[in-house]
Amino acid sequence: MEKTETAKQVAQRWVSYRPSIKVVDVTVRDGGLMNNHRFSDDVVRGVYNACVGAGIDYMEIGYKTSKRLASAKEYGPWKFCDEADIRRIVGDNKTNLKLCVMADAERCDYQDDILPKQDSVIDMIRVATYIHQVPVALDMVKDAHAKGYETTVNLMAASAVPENELREALDMLCDSEIEALYLVDSFGAFYSEQVHYLVDLYLKAAQPRGKTLGMHAHNNQQLAYANTIEAAIKGADMLDSSMAGLGRGAGNCQTELLLGFLHNPKYRLRPVLQCIQDLIEPMRAELRWGFDIPYMITGxxxxxxxxxxxxxxxxxxxxxxxxxxxxxxxx
Amino acid sequence: MEKTETAKQVAQRWVSYRPSIKVVDVTVRDGGLMNNHRFSDDVVRGVYNACVGAGIDYMEIGYKTSKRLASAKEYGPWKFCDEADIRRIVGDNKTNLKLCVMADAERCDYQDDILPKQDSVIDMIRVATYIHQVPVALDMVKDAHAKGYETTVNLMAASAVPENELREALDMLCDSEIEALYLVDSFGAFYSEQVHYLVDLYLKAAQPRGKTLGMHAHNNQQLAYANTIEAAIKGADMLDSSMAGLGRGAGNCQTELLLGFLHNPKYRLRPVLQCIQDLIEPMRAELRWGFDIPYMITGxxxxxxxxxxxxxxxxxxxxxxxxxxxxxxxx
Structure with a gap:
């Protein structure tokens, strides 16, 4: 538990910051759930440039979905993240920003569609899994790790998993090749006390195996940012956020709020504001994401x-x- | 400190609730700062009926501002809260809902304008004061208490008060006749750790003197609800909120979110939703309150x-x- 204590102490030095915290921008990936992943190249490139300019650590550019399960007629390119599509935006990505994609368990032909790392500009594969898909997720992690990628597992809908199953899953996942394990509040259902409790539970599995803990929150109860802060204070070191909170339904933790909290001088707010103003807010009337009382009720x-x-x-x-x-x- | 411990323990029994917590609806009072207090009688009556129907404990109906300082031409009736105006809405208020008004230090002719309690339908006077006005505020509290009212002091802009002055003020205020002392985040500047720290500090002054602690938050960093929860968990027992968060600038802690958190069966969400739908949201296009990035920046x-x-x-x-x-x- 030494690492937790230290993280907490550092977080409590209020005018300082914790260098180990990394921000993962999920604007295009989670936001794609609101428009069938049909962002224009201008938007994706704008988010990419803003992430680079803001000093953000990772950008998640979309899903790796099987073309057997979804058609390119119905969905835009960020549902599939073909290498050529990504490179059209980022070239060889000669920047400090790392790129990641999300691969859903049972919805990704990972053996074929995820290229060896040396042939891809992607740096990290994030495997999203429900509790009943954990064995598939573990196979996906093994495959991606063997191909040379960083990997995470994002165990979805944690608020609906019985705790005995959760404990078992956390041990299995942390025994795998992953770099990071994610606490995911898919339903935007958590209050701070539940975040504290679960972060402690996840860290008990993650820390002895040297795994990083991540946090992915949704804003159904207008607590995505607050809960992300709470997870960070308790020791989470990978924080998902999106510009203007763009994401499914009530959306995500807002990048612009999170950067203000983190106090790390490597982050810069202005490029994020410029991107929100020029590219994200103009989509709001059509995409209509963000906190709204119906989401509160489901939360x-x-x-x-x-x-x-x-x-x-x-x-x-x-x-x-x-x-x-x-x-x-x-x- | 026994009370804090108990409150905390109760809050941590997650499916239970803390009966001592009271909700103060500030929709008309704080929201009036967005329209010079010119709400129609229909809106004020609708909020009143919703508070009664929802089981809310107090409704703050406006300010008691000196007519020497503000003209009835420029401002609506809820800037002044004349007895006749209030009674036009609530009659003799034969309900369980208590009514309160806010009186700003140095902006209220309290000796004359606040009637003896037996002549008024108002139950509680809330004195709002900046740190340099504390002596005036104390005289206002004395006056209102002597006239028969419950009283609170809301010490504004706590985030900008040097701690040595704050400690002195807290002792003075808690030695007065008040029922409750408020932690007020006027600038929406606090994170949870600061709320925890200040609630502890305020409780150290309030508890030994038997005073209740209140919390009034603003949503500049989208933390009004989250910080109100944190204050409650740490022991605050009077919680300010407003319907749809209506209030100055980024607005307040949302009543609809707060009731969901509190779990007290006496509260009912449906009348609040009806009021928001019928009366509050229709004002949004004109009043334009609520979280917005410029407020985040000032926060x-x-x-x-x-x-x-x-x-x-x-x-x-x-x-x-x-x-x-x-x-x-x-x-």
């Missing part, structure tokens, strides 16, 4: 936000009482 | 949000980089 109920997303996409948007009644009745 | 800098409010009211709204540059240059 309180510890449910997937899909009911709220469907409601907000329909004609009853704004009829909060109707949505509330429909969920309460369903209970 | 990070621990400044009054007035620069952000002026910017957002002007033609450059949305030009985040211009606002950022103007504040950085000013530094």
């Amino acid at each position: 309180v109920l510890n449910e997937h936000p899909r009911a709220a997303m469907a409601f907000n996409a329909g004609n009853d948007r704004g009829n909060l009482v109707k949505f509330f009644d429909s969920l309460v009745e369903k209970e | 990070v800098l621990n400044e009054h949000p007035r620069a952000a409010m002026a910017f957002n009211a002007g033609n450059d709204r949305g030009n985040l980089v211009k606002f950022f540059d103007s504040l950085v240059e000013k530094e």
